[in-house]
Amino acid sequence: MEAEGSQLKLYSYWRSSCSCRVRIALNLKGIKYEYVAVNLAKGEQSNSEFLKLNPLGFVPVLVDGEVVVSDSFAILMYLEDKYPQHPLLPSDLAKRALNYQVANIVSSSIQPFQNLVVLKFVEGKIDPQTWARHHIERGFAALEKLLKDHAGKYATGDEVFMADLFVAPQVDGAIRRFKVDMTQFPLLLRLHEAYSELPSIQDAMPESQPDAPPSSSS
Numbered sequence: 001m002e003a004e005g006s007q008l009k010l011y012s013y014w015r016s017s018c019s020c021r022v023r024i025a026l027n028l029k030g031i032k033y034e035y036v037a038v039n040l041a042k043g044e045q046s047n048s049e050f051l052k053l054n055p056l057g058f059v060p061v062l063v064d065g066e067v068v069v070s071d072s073f074a075i076l077m078y079l080e081d082k083y084p085q086h087p088l089l090p091s092d093l094a095k096r097a098l099n100y101q102v103a104n105i106v107s108s109s110i111q112p113f114q115n116l117v118v119l120k121f122v123e124g125k126i127d128p129q130t131w132a133r134h135h136i137e138r139g140f141a142a143l144e145k146l147l148k149d150h151a152g153k154y155a156t157g158d159e160v161f162m163a164d165l166f167v168a169p170q171v172d173g174a175i176r177r178f179k180v181d182m183t184q185f186p187l188l189l190r191l192h193e194a195y196s197e198l199p200s201i202q203d204a205m206p207e208s209q210p211d212a213p214p215s216s217s218s
Ligand SMILES: N[C@@H](CCC(=O)N[C@@H](CS)C(=O)NCC(=O)O)C(=O)O
Pocket: 016, 017, 018, 019, 040, 045, 057, 058, 059, 060, 070, 071, 072, 073, 107, 115, 116, 117, 118
């Protein structure tokens, strides 16, 4: 698969919520890309070749010719600047700030606690699932309050914006992987249901990826 006029490569892992954010953006913007699987379960993120792309050893990484960008937020902003179709940010400044806020709550105050490297670190001290659920639920409680007066069909209104790119994979993973009881978070659960009807989001979800194991859709 080749992108128009360039050869975008996305280093990704099927279950990575951070990679999923970028996959959704690429789908929304209609950008084709080459999917390069990095098997986090096998430790491929620590291979010397991959560390040349991202010394932190995390996916996603986007390679666009000579340009190498890691970190989903930076990648999304790069894509937004280069491919303005289907804007990821609203023009209204307050709504735009809300999108940044949601994105950063997920990427700084929820996802890092459930990262593989962290789950391995806490193992033996506390049950990693309990640890992850605690932090996810704390973040979800804040998101419910924050979005209460702003959500429409989607997180910040009736259009899909950046906030949704962070919320959709975070909620999906909370349900499937960490067995969070979403009845505590009715707004997020409603958004999850709305996302399930959007092909651009569903095609980016873990079980639809080329490196997903066959059992992942169950
Ligand atoms: N802030 C970074 C975080 C990247 C990150 O944590 N990626 C995870 C997958 S979602 C990863 O590669 N983890 C590998 C590990 O923990 O060893 C981003 O948004 O891209």
